[in-house]
Amino acid sequence: MAKKSNERMKRHDVDEKQTWDLTALFETKSDWEKELKAVKGDLPEVTKYKGKLGDSAGELLECLEAKEKLLERFNLVSMYANLRQSVDHTDPERQKDAAISADVQSKVNSELSFVETEIIKLPDGKINQFLEEEPGLDPFKKYLSDLQDRKPHALGEETEETLAALGSLFSSPYNVYSRGKLSDMQFDSFIDDEGNEIPLSFALYSGKYVASPSAAVRRNSYESFNKTLNHYKHTFAATYATQVNQEVAMARLRNYDSVTDMLLDDQQVTREMYDNQLDIIQEELAPHMRRYANLKKRVLGLDKMTNADLKAPLDPDYKIETSYDEAAETVQEALEIMGPEYSKMIKTALSERWVDYADNVGKSTGAFCSSPYGTHPYVLMTWPDTMRGAFTLAHELGHAGHFYLAGKNQRMTNTRPSRYFIEAPSTMNEMLLGNYLLSNTKDKRKRRWVILQLLGTYYHNFVTHLLEGELQRRVYKLAEEGEPLTASLLSKLKLEVLENFWGDSVEMDEGAGLTWMHQPHYYMGLYPYTYSAGLTVSTLVSQRILDEGEPAVEQWLDVLRAGGTLKPLDLIKKAGVDMSKPEQIREAVAYVGKLITELEESFVE
Incomplete structure (x- = not known):
């Protein structure tokens, strides 16, 4: 008779150390419920500007600031409900809270949709006039410009409000x-x-x-x-x-x-x-x-x-036994090249339970980072008992570092760049971890192992997601x-x-x-291909960091601090890469080819 291994743990049995601490969002669920109610009650603080956004630059500024403040608060409310559900989708209470939050989000989106609709309808030149009259609007300049660009595709005010109200239904699939x-x-x-x-589970497989x-x-x-x-x-x-x-x-x-x-x-x-x-x-x-x-x-x-063998380890007898704590320390050391501010953030993230790495029934598969504005990011992953997990951890901390810096240097409206760029900071950390490990070993077999980890990153982004x-x-x-x-x-x-x-x-x-x-x-729309765009950028910029050191690091950190203040092509050019040129993609692909060639040579006696 076959022997049966232990069943997967329920969420309530997981060691607290392996879970994240959501008290930075709300101390208690009761506090969350109060704020959820308060956000709904404070909607009139924004809607009172309805029909007035073309009256004056001052009215427009007051409305945008009120809307931003309300969304900052609701973002924490929504994040709390979604993060709680993400670690246990089997819990009816968490399901209910997430559904309540989604309904409120639809209401908020519907009630506030007039802001963008009215801005889009403003006559050509009106926005520039308001910007000249009111310096306080300057932080909203790109946001206002982007809305004007949407003019050819905007619908009527009632239609936009209706579509916003149906937001939770659009996310139903x-x-x-x-x-x-x-x-x-x-x-x-x-x-x-x-x-x-x-x-067997999705996460375990x-x-x-x-x-x-x-x-x-x-x-x-x-x-x-x-x-x-x-x-x-x-x-x-x-x-x-x-x-x-x-x-x-x-x-x-x-x-x-x-x-x-x-x-x-x-x-x-x-x-x-x-x-x-x-x-x-x-x-x-x-x-x-x-x-x-x-x-x-x-x-x-x-x-x-x-197809079942594509991720088989190429050197299965060579293992680096690594616990989560050991891997976290390695990641921390590898990212010290990013300077003191970034390194301090990484240390805090790993020591103050920003990361949930337990395996339990009902937990979301894969890994992600959520970065609520006004507090710190949260990382979800399931620790796989392999060093590959260190690359996943570094990846998600790349997202965390990005939005931590953007949040410190930009107001909420300007923190999010185009999705096209989103995976560059995350894969950058994987490149830096791989380079760190390669530079710290002369052992031929360990070098081969590190190359395999880097190829795992390219497989994930240049193959799976592509x-x-x-x-x-x-x-x-x-x-x-x-x-x-x-x-x-x-x-x-x-x-x-x-x-x-x-x-x-x-x-x-x-x-x-x-x-x-x-x-x-x-x-999630056209998300998958953007992983390859991000890795193309991080491949090229990480090589610049290796070659040039601190100047390239500072240039990259400035890109992260810029948040969403630039369009993706311009943002990436600040890092020294022009994604309008096919040659940049070919250069990144050629680097993968070099890694595989070195791997082949390592097996030649």
Whole structure:
């Protein structure tokens, strides 16, 4: 009879040390409930300006400041509810609180939608006149300019208010996906190569078993994982189709040529920049990654290279035993190159429970960083018992450092840059961690291990997320042509994307086609491809930091401090990189090729 391992812990059984401390947001849930009620009650402090924003520069400034202050408060309210739910989606009370918060958010958005609608309707030249009359409006200059740019796609005031009121319904596909994935899905255990019965979850599969040194564990967990996904594919396809069709309808309503144009407009990114990321990386990285897959097959002695084996450790006998605390210390040391202010923030984050790294039933999979304005960021991850987790930790602390600095140097309106840039500060920290580890070892085998970790970063951003982006590009095109988005079609498209990229170096099966069900990014607009844009930037800038030292670091920190005060192309140029040039992408891809070449040479006796 197979031996059964311990069940996963419930949230209330988790060691407090492994959880985050939300008291920086609210001391008690009662305090949260009071503020939730107070925010709703204070809405008239903003709505009293309705119909008056064109009267004077002073009225406009007062309204913008009142709105910003109210949103700062509600941001904390919303964040508290969402963070509490993210660590236990099975708890009915947390579900209820998150739903209440979402409803209030719809009310807030609806009540305040008049601000942007009225600003957009102002006559050409009025904003410039107000800016000249009232210096206090200067911090809102980019925000006001961006709103004016949206004039061709704005709808009537009543329509905008109605759409804002429906905000919680527009987020329903994501909520349904998350609830199904994290609350309802139950995976069968699987048998490892020693006959043990091993429990399986989304988090355990993606964070641990997919990279197991045991082919039996990888393939058996993969089979069990896909068996459960297969049971949910039609529901999830309908959920995703709802998301896409809603976006397509909105693009037509706002008079965009396509849903892609609408989503890119929000990011302030050109179609050429978007297509360059998808086309150049797929075309030029594929040969390198096929070499990588063939190397794994040969070195590991696999009968065949399957989708289940792509994350297999290439040197499974070489292990660096690392606890969370040890990894956190390594990350802290690696990021000291960023200077005293940044280093102090990292130390505080790791010592004062900004990070929730426990594994428990109902916890969100993957990792993220939430950065509420006015307090400190919060990082969620599940510690995988491997050094790979150090790169995930460094990544999320990159987001934390970004918004910590932006929040200290900008008002809330100006903290968020385009999503196109968002993944640059996070992947920068992964590059710095990898470079730190490489510079601190002369051991050939350890150097190989570090290269493998860096390749893990490139795999995640230049392969996994990029190919998600390619699927999105195809899905939006078909949806606009009226093609029904069924589970069969989505699986077929995903399989084609994977096969085109990997060629005959990897044998794909039906389970590979189900990887469109793995990630929530499809419910976040054109998010997946931006991971590759961010990593392109961080690859090039991290090399500058290695070559130039402190001047390049200070230049990068200035970019982080700038928050959302610049459009992405201009922001990235401040760091010395021009993303309008395809050569920059090719340079980053070539760096990956060099890493794989060094890896191949390390296995030559």
